Amino acid sequence: MKYALDTAHEQIQNILESATGSSSFEMKTPPPNVEADIAVPMFRLAKEKKENPVALAQRLAGEISLEGTLLCDATVTGGFLNFKLATGPFLDRVFADFSARGESFGGSEQGDGKTIVVDFSSPNIAKPFSVGHLRSTVIGHSIVKIYRFLGYTVVGDNHIGDWGTQFGKLMLAFELWGDRETVAANPIRELLDLYVRYHDEAESDPALDEQARSWFRRLEEGDPKARETWRWFREVSWEEFDRIYRLLGVEFEEVLGESFYNDQLDQVVEQAFQSGLAEWGEIEARGGKEGEGEDSPEAMEKVALIHLRDHGIETPLLIQKSDGTSLYATRDLATIRHRIETWAPEAIIYVVGGEQKLYFQQVFKAAELLGLEANCVHVPFGLIRLPKGKMSTRKGRVIFLEDVLEEAVRRAEAVLEERDLSDEEKTEIARIVGIGAVKYADLSQTRTKDVLFDWEKMLNMQGDSAPYLQYAYVRIQSILRKAAGMPRGQAVSSPRSLGHPQELTLVKTLAGFPGTVRAAATGYTPHVIAGYLISLARDFSSFYNQVPVLKAETPELAATRLELCRRTAQVLEKGLDLLGIECPERM
Numbered sequence: 001m002k003y004a005l006d007t008a009h010e011q012i013q014n015i016l017e018s019a020t021g022s023s024s025f026e027m028k029t030p031p032p033n034v035e036a037d038i039a040v041p042m043f044r045l046a047k048e049k050k051e052n053p054v055a056l057a058q059r060l061a062g063e064i065s066l067e068g069t070l071l072c073d074a075t076v077t078g079g080f081l082n083f084k085l086a087t088g089p090f091l092d093r094v095f096a097d098f099s100a101r102g103e104s105f106g107g108s109e110q111g112d113g114k115t116i117v118v119d120f121s122s123p124n125i126a127k128p129f130s131v132g133h134l135r136s137t138v139i140g141h142s143i144v145k146i147y148r149f150l151g152y153t154v155v156g157d158n159h160i161g162d163w164g165t166q167f168g169k170l171m172l173a174f175e176l177w178g179d180r181e182t183v184a185a186n187p188i189r190e191l192l193d194l195y196v197r198y199h200d201e202a203e204s205d206p207a208l209d210e211q212a213r214s215w216f217r218r219l220e221e222g223d224p225k226a227r228e229t230w231r232w233f234r235e236v237s238w239e240e241f242d243r244i245y246r247l248l249g250v251e252f253e254e255v256l257g258e259s260f261y262n263d264q265l266d267q268v269v270e271q272a273f274q275s276g277l278a279e280w281g282e283i284e285a286r287g288g289k290e291g292e293g294e295d296s297p298e299a300m301e302k303v304a305l306i307h308l309r310d311h312g313i314e315t316p317l318l319i320q321k322s323d324g325t326s327l328y329a330t331r332d333l334a335t336i337r338h339r340i341e342t343w344a345p346e347a348i349i350y351v352v353g354g355e356q357k358l359y360f361q362q363v364f365k366a367a368e369l370l371g372l373e374a375n376c377v378h379v380p381f382g383l384i385r386l387p388k389g390k391m392s393t394r395k396g397r398v399i400f401l402e403d404v405l406e407e408a409v410r411r412a413e414a415v416l417e418e419r420d421l422s423d424e425e426k427t428e429i430a431r432i433v434g435i436g437a438v439k440y441a442d443l444s445q446t447r448t449k450d451v452l453f454d455w456e457k458m459l460n461m462q463g464d465s466a467p468y469l470q471y472a473y474v475r476i477q478s479i480l481r482k483a484a485g486m487p488r489g490q491a492v493s494s495p496r497s498l499g500h501p502q503e504l505t506l507v508k509t510l511a512g513f514p515g516t517v518r519a520a521a522t523g524y525t526p527h528v529i530a531g532y533l534i535s536l537a538r539d540f541s542s543f544y545n546q547v548p549v550l551k552a553e554t555p556e557l558a559a560t561r562l563e564l565c566r567r568t569a570q571v572l573e574k575g576l577d578l579l580g581i582e583c584p585e586r587m
């Protein structure tokens with residue numbers, strides 16, 4: 001289904017096409033000083049026709065008829081041909097769109113029959129869930145929701161880091177210094193300590209490295225003791241991750257993890273050799289994964305690698321060590337194959353930090369050379385900078401994400417202190433507001449930029465924040481509740497009764513939602529939705545401050561304005577939902 005603005009754009013295209021014989025005109029939003037809704041630049045066409053752009057725009061403005069369309073008033077500024085939306089027909093149409101689509105206003109069927117895979121979150125077991133993984137989780141979850149709203153079948157796959165040489169080290173450390181009960185009591189903390197201790201001791205005792213390798217080899221070969229220990233590490237780690245996912249309200253369709261591909265790795269390596277792509281080399285090279293130092297060979301070790309020099313990538317990709325063990329990249333290549341075979345996806349989206357940029361270039365190119373045809377896209381993001389102080393020292397030098405989230409909830413509770421809410425309500429609302437604030441602070445930034453954790457800004461009820469948007473929603477709910485208690489007779493809404501500039505602005509903003517969702521999908525840019533929601537909340541605020549709703553002049557007008565309120569709340573809630581943020585009913 002086409003939405004009002006899509007139709008308006010299409011009408012302009014058609015009219016200009018028949019007037020000029022040329023097609024694909026650009027549609028822009030004119031600057032605020034121009035009194036119009038859509039501006040079409042005439043420069044390209046003027047060049048083609050060897051005409052002056054202003055003269056061309058003026059000629060067209062005089063020639064074309066806008067009758068029967070959603071448009072009126074063709075005017076000219078500079079080399080732009082401007083159009084206004086014809087108030088009556090446009091209002092009718094937007095209200096009709098809302099009735100036709102109901103709750104799914106803004107969504108579409110463009111993805112029907114298509115599948116996309118989103119690889120996101122992907123923490124490493126036996127290690128803390130880092131703030132980097134938080135970004136991947138929050139951004140990935142939003143991308144999943146946005147694409148789903150556009151009709152795609154979306155497979156969110158948490159590619160847990162649960163395989164690799166580091167587990168050899170960990171198993172050895174556990175055998176030497178570990179204790180089951182201590183680990184069980186506080187798994188991530190204890191496993192991390194064991195891992196750190198391993199590195200300290202290995203510095204003075206290099207023999208440990210050989211033993212660690214042999215543990216990982218045993219794991220890859222399926223040795224029962226190695227497998228049992230590893231399974232247990234995975235289980236206790238997952239319990240902690242799961243708590244975080246529950247707090248965040250994030251779910252996955254698949255949690256296959258790197259270990260899932262264990263029995264498919266030889267095949268990948270064989271195929272790479274067979275096709276003449278891989279060769280044995282002695283090189284000091286590494287993949288791009290952070291901490292992958294552990295996975296990279298000592299200087300001048302024999303490794304199987306794929307050279308990518310001919311394809312503009314200097315660093316070769318390592319796919320196997322001399323002892324036959326696999327690497328991060330081997331597992332990613334097997335993963336791509338599995339995803340193609342299982343889902344035949346339109347695209348595979350990797351929501352992973354910018355520091356793995358080179359690595360994904362390598363893997364995607366190697367996959368292509370191996371004949372694994374997929375549209376793989378790396379969606380990178382910047383770092384999160386946490387505030388210094390108490391939080392970073394509470395449990396030692398690492399920052400535990402759970403502490404950050406709990407702090408957010410605690411601070412949200414303080415913000416809600418004065419409100420007239422029961423304790424039970426307060427607890428639930430503080431969770432929604434606190435977690436929402438953290439997610440929004442991340443998603444409202446341009447993805448590739450670093451995010452600074454700023455508690456004040458994050459929880460500012462007046463600012464560019466989740467609580468501001470949630471509060472706008474809650475306020476509308478309270479207006480609607482009030483309205484429900486008032487006698488109003490049979491009045492039904494009548495779009496054409498609207499006419500205040502604030503009403504029209506609000507309707508136009510609402511009509512912009514579907515295009516906003518599509519833009520956010522195309523660029524993998526949830527911040528486009530965040531920015532849109534802020535404008536919507538502000539437009540609503542000026543509307544509500546200047547136009548009487550409950551005390552409207554006529555019952556019909558009240559009904560129409562109430563519908564406008566209801567639709568605004570609907571879009572706010574949906575937009576926040578696309579960011580993975582919940583709305584409380586009160587706050």
Ligand code: ARG
Binds near residue numbers: 289
């Ligand atoms: N576990 C990895 C890390 O923490 C991220 C995995 C990303 N996904 C992938 N298919 N490589 O760095």
